[in-house]
Amino acid sequence: MVKVENLIKNYGDFKLEVSLEIPDGAVTGIVGKNGAGKSTTIKSILGLIKPDGGHVTANGKEASKLTGKDKQEIGVALSDSGFSSFLTVKDITAILKKMYPSFNEDLFRKNCSSQGLPENKQIKDFSTGMKxxxxxxxxxxxxxxLLIMDEPTAGLDVEARNEILDLLREYLLEDENRSILITSHISSDLEGLCDDIYLIHDGKIVLHEDTDAILGNYGILKVSEEAYEKLDKSYILSTKKDHFGYSCFTNEKQFYAENNPNIVIENSGIDDLILMMTGGN
Structure with missing residues (x-):
């Protein structure tokens, strides 16, 4: 579906340099700390900012050469953009009807109604979750x-987040070839939705892994300084000094469980991935 090859964007001292791929039918997540380059990556893919190098292709076609018809096959939700706050859902319906030949008015109005979005209320009077x-x-x-979602659940409570995630899951079920690229600071959202995860740090991809592998194979070893010195570090990705010794992040927790029965091994998730791979040694 989408392939990003050696994408480069310079902002003074910051340099974005990433490569990634979103296959047909996949949900791909991008995670990282604030300022790591997540939003810049998305905006470069969409052509909202001009890259300084590299290539972005969608369905085998260079992104810069996508026609209006090609772009209609991409749905976008950015956290810092949208329609005028003085418009209503009814106004937006009329606009979308003119913009997209494939716009499904009946479904859109039905979805808005089911999600509690009134047709004649101005967007400025919507809650954060409604927006x-x-x-x-x-x-x-x-x-x-292809849906590209930049922080779609930011600032929402648990119920509102789950409702949005359910909408995305339903959308995928309607067509197995649909794909989603999503960024989020909320790891549980990505763990339950994404097929694979890219971790970006200081403008570079530092890890790409299947979500199932992160949840199943990765873990954190808690070891004393003495145990750390004797530890086989073949599968240690990052270490962090703690008051008791060391926390060691591994992608082979089973190996250490079998060969080091006396050490503490904790399961890890995407939050641990971010903390250990961007803050350890």
Whole structure:
């Protein structure tokens, strides 16, 4: 679906240099700390900012050469953009109807109604959750093959986040070839949705892994200084000095469980991945 090869973007002292791929039918997540380059990557893919180097292709076609019709197959929800806050859902429906030949008005209005978005209320009077839902529903309204979501659940409570994630899951079920690229600071959202994860740090991809592997194979070893000195470090990705000794991040926790029965091994998730791979040694 989408392939990013050696994408480069310079902002003074910051340099983005990433490569990634979003296959057909996959949900790919990008994680990292604030300022790591997640939003810059997405905006470069969308052509909202001009890269200084590299290539971005969608369905085998250079992104810079995508036609209006090609772009209609991409649905976008960015956290810092959207329609004028003085418009209503009814106004937006009329706009989308003109913009996208494939716009499904009946489904859009039905979804807005089911999500509690009134047709005649101005967006400025919507809650944060309502605005987030509207951005996602707009992106899904014109039968796009690829959805690009930048922090779609930021600032929302658990119930609102789950409702948005359910919308995305339903969208994927309708067509197995649809794909999603999503960024989020909320690891549980990605763990339950994404097929694979890219970790970006200081403008570079430092790890790419299947989500199942992160949740199943990765872990944190808690060892004393003495045990650390004797530890086989073949599968240690990062270490962090703690008051008791060391925390060691590994992608082969089973290996250490079998060969070091006396050490403490904790399961890890995406939050641990970010902390240990961007803050350890």
């Amino acid at each position: 987030a839902k509207l951005r996602v529903l707009v992106a899904m309204s014109h039968n796009a093959k």
